[in-house]
Amino acid sequence: MSDGLHLLDGIRVVSLEQFIAAPYCTQMLADAGAEVIKVERPGSGDPRRWYDPKVGPDDDYISGGFASYNRGKKSVELDLSAEDDREVFDQLLGTADVLVSNLRPGSLARQGLAPDVLRERHPRLVICEISGFGTTGGPYAQWPAFDSVIQGMSGLSSLIGEQDGPPGLAPMGTMDLMSGIYGTIGILTALVGRAATGQGSHVDAAMYDIGAAFLERPLTLHEYTGEVPTRGIDRFSPVGAFRAGDGAWVSIVIPTDEMWRRCCAALGNPQLETDPELDTTLKRAEHMADRIVPLLEEWAKDMDRHEAAAALRAAGQPAGVVQTVADVRACAQLAHRGLFAPIDDERARRPDGSVLSLPRLPLLFDGQGARPGPVPRLGSDNDEFRPNHHAEVSS
Known part of the structure; x- marks a missing residue:
């Protein structure tokens, strides 16, 4: 980033990431000025690169499922099952401050990258693993997890919807984003600890733990009263919505x-x-x-x-x-705060010349907000990190 925040200048983050939780975590770090190197599968990359809706040419588009979580990053294609690419990856870790991964539990170990092995080779490295149920074992340890799964299992879905209706879901990605936020908190905490001890840490961020902790109030009410909060009336808080004369x-x-x-x-x-x-x-x-x-x-x-x-x-x-999403996007207060940052990419330009804008890191530091960088094409930085590899960059 040449402009915006520089609070994390000098921090290098290498990320084995896909979908939302880890990419959102590292997006926040990138917004704050960290160098984030996104390691992707050769030829295909993060599955969310190909999600609808899309903007730009058919052969070189930006996915709406990818842009929000990946601006301002570098992309390198590495096949970690290949010896040469594993060597490149280990060289990257030797220069990195942070490794982030949201691969399935055990994936790092199967590739010879178990956290204890990595920390022996790179003792200052902070390693953050974001997974469905954590890395310490337990009856659910090997279960796959997506956002809607954690919304249901955490109890959140039991609190959403009509009293006599089926359980509902918050907007998709809610638990992924929450896990990314807690992952970021863990990484920054570990970096502060490293400044004092010289040693990195292993941050174990389980989406299920985070989802349950997010329901602090319902769990507290249950603990105090034995009652089971559910959809409908909140027995301890007079909260609700009423219609005004215009029907809103x-x-x-x-x-x-x-x-x-x-x-x-x-x-x-x-x-x-x-x-x-x-x-x-x-x-x-x-x-x-x-x-x-x-x-x-x-x-x-x-x-x-x-x-x-x-x-x-x-x-x-x-x-x-109660505003619609369109109301929020057009809100004068948010415009004043500069929450929506234009995508720094010509592909994101509308036919009328305006540019698509997405929320930046929603914090100001001394009045200054983040200015996220471009959305990386797959393998856009192969030459920087794989100087002997000259394959064509994917679009």
Whole structure:
């Protein structure tokens, strides 16, 4: 990256990655300035290179399933079953600070790359393995895992959807992204530790562990009460959404007595504060659907969603319009923050000259945000890392 963030300048990351979890992890590192070398299968590469939707020429396109997780990286094709390529890979590790892998558990060991072997050869190397169920064994250790599998097994799906309907799914990739985020936290923690000890670490990021930990609140409620949270009413938090007069939705939570007072003031109905059915948080949670939401909808029937949310905020009660994805993409606040970064690639240009833009690392450092680099073609950096290999770069 020639512009943007340089916080991780000098950090070299080598990644045996595919699909989402590990690529998203290393994308965040690349956004922060690290050099990320993506190691891919010769001729085919990361399977998500070929996913729809696509933009650009038929023989040289950018996949919408690939771009978000791989901007600003280098790509080298290596066949780790071939002795010459394994030698190149080991030379790369000798110059690397971090190795990331989200291959199936045992894949590294089968190729002579077990973490204990690598750390003996490269003691300063931080190794992060992202897998479905971890690398320490256990009854699920060898099971394959994708995002939807972990959403179901973690309990997340049991909390999404209508009370009497089937379990639902959060947007695909939710658990992959969460695992990538925790992988990044683990890597940065290990790098800080290395600065003190001179020794690398093995970071074991299990998607199932991460998915379960993500459900901290439902698990805490279960631990405290023995109850099993499920779809429908949240018995401990007055949370929900109501329709405004334009038919659109406004999301609200009223977690304290003070917030309830503010809400009643906004509704112009202060006597509700002492209503015996609504005078505690637990009672308001119980009656959110049958009392509070109808009260809010009656109050908002002559307002549109923006007016209703603004009136609540003016009274000190947090409320937000339920936006579509298109609303989010066009949001003035996010534009002000510069969240959507143009793809640095001519192939991403629309016929009208505008450029496709995707979310960058959603953090600012001293007011500065990331400016992700181009989407690498398969093998685009073969010549840099395989100087004696002159095969044509794949498009």
